[in-house]
Amino acid sequence: MTDDRRSGCPINLTLEVVGDKWSLLIIRDMMFGNRRHFRELLTKSEEGISSNILADRLKTLLDADIITREDDPSHKQKGIYSLTEQGIELLPVLAQMAAWGYQYLPVSEELGIRARLLSEGGPKMWAEFMDELRETHLGQVRRRKGPSVGERLQAAYESVVNRT
Amino acid sequence: MTDDRRSGCPINLTLEVVGDKWSLLIIRDMMFGNRRHFRELLTKSEEGISSNILADRLKTLLDADIITREDDPSHKQKGIYSLTEQGIELLPVLAQMAAWGYQYLPVSEELGIRARLLSEGGPKMWAEFMDELRETHLGQVRRRKGPSVGERLQAAYESVVNRT
DNA sequence: GCCAACTGATTGCGATTTGCAACTGGTTGT
DNA sequence: ACAACCAGTTGCAAATCGCAATCAGTTGGC
Structure with missing residues (x-):
């Protein structure tokens, strides 16, 4: 995870964060499908994302402060993913x-x-x-x-x- | 070049066409930088795209009807790339x-x-x-x-x- | 307490994509 | 004639992708 950027152009920087084939789909599912858990995002995805890619993208989105993760009080292993203000925007x-x-x-x-x-x-x-x-x-x-x-x-x- | 789609979701379909790290940058340069030739796109790019990637993306964008290509009358080898209405939108x-x-x-x-x-x-x-x-x-x-x-x-x- | 089902991931591995560098075949200006 | 320029193509190593299997901990039913 190096943070060397190709350029300081806002469009480029945005693409470097969400410019892949999956990140925006995950955000779409969180927004429109109200998916908040790993399993929900994994199994209820129209496109069939695989678990390693999902885990990786969630990590990236966490690093980029587009989503946050907190523990689900109802299940010690479950995490609840939420959009940040940046993510919502x-x-x-x-x-x-x-x-x-x-x-x-x-x-x-x-x-x-x-x-x-x-x-x-x-x-x-x-x-x-x-x-x-x-x-x-x-x-x-x-x-x-x-x-x-x-x-x-x-x-x-x-x-x-x-x-x- | 298979045309099997992951889903019929408009966001997904859009990502399948321009959801990579380069396509939108090329379109950006055509729009804001008025780059119309291969060389211009290649050498005047902020991010330094390589020629094989550029050639490949231009082909994809042509197939997707986002750009068109016509011969430059002033130079038999030069091609002029233009945005289509779809591309402009x-x-x-x-x-x-x-x-x-x-x-x-x-x-x-x-x-x-x-x-x-x-x-x-x-x-x-x-x-x-x-x-x-x-x-x-x-x-x-x-x-x-x-x-x-x-x-x-x-x-x-x-x-x-x-x-x- | 036991076990099946479920949780969020991780690992292995082959296939694809990326990106650098060199090169090709042709055109143009001098 | 020849150097500079044109739009790409090719070879190859590295990185990424994506499927399937697996993992370790948690929960609910009995």
Whole structure:
């Protein structure tokens, strides 16, 4: 783990931290799938990450202060992973990638619906969702106003999945 | 070059196309550095990409319809690479990554100034810059209104570099 | 107390990807 | 004619990836 950087360009530095094929997917699952434990991230991943890669990426993300880990009081071996403020602020990056992928790539209907809603909702919806994440991951209190963005996204996803 | 995808998730599909350490840097150089030839991308890159990687990534980006290549009439061997509409629409992704990197990573002053301006300018400035890119890369005409975003970013960069 | 199932990982190992350096075959300017 | 320039290609060693098996500790059921 050397910290020599290729350049001081913000885009490059960001890529050096999360510019691989897995890190952002892990963060996506933590944000949209509410995965907080190792096993959840391992087995409920759409793409099937393997355990050594997951362990390695979690370590990297911990080092980069994008997530934190604390012990689960209900199980001595379980750890709970949480997003930090920095991690939560990666949401706009994910949202833009989702919007781009939704527009130009062969996205499946079930998995695309969230991207569509999030894209249509725009930065305002993103900010609201980030507030919800701050509540779930940082324990901050949020002034509620109706159904959460997370709930709405989940409901839309299920409605597509259950449609016969 | 198999086209089996890990999942139909828009974020995953986007990562499968540009989720490596170099592709987005090449696109960045084409957008902000106005690099259009192989040599320009190779030698004027901040990070020092090697020629085989560059050739490989350009091929991938061509296949993904993010860039196009045409012969340079002024030199039989030279090719001119241009961004497609899809490629230009990656700007918001880059802008968000730049904003995140600028806020949380040890960005150098010279290379950070563009990120700061672009972040402060927000989606409106991004749209304007994308229009300029459509002009340069797609040959579209643009209704001009004062100095271009590209010129403003470049001027800011040079002013930081030349400051003693 | 015993044991199966579950927990977060780690290890071994072959396949792939990366990246440096040298090189190729062709073009251009002088 | 010849040096400089052009877009790549090739060889090869090192690093990374990803699958499967394994590990050691924890928990719940009986």
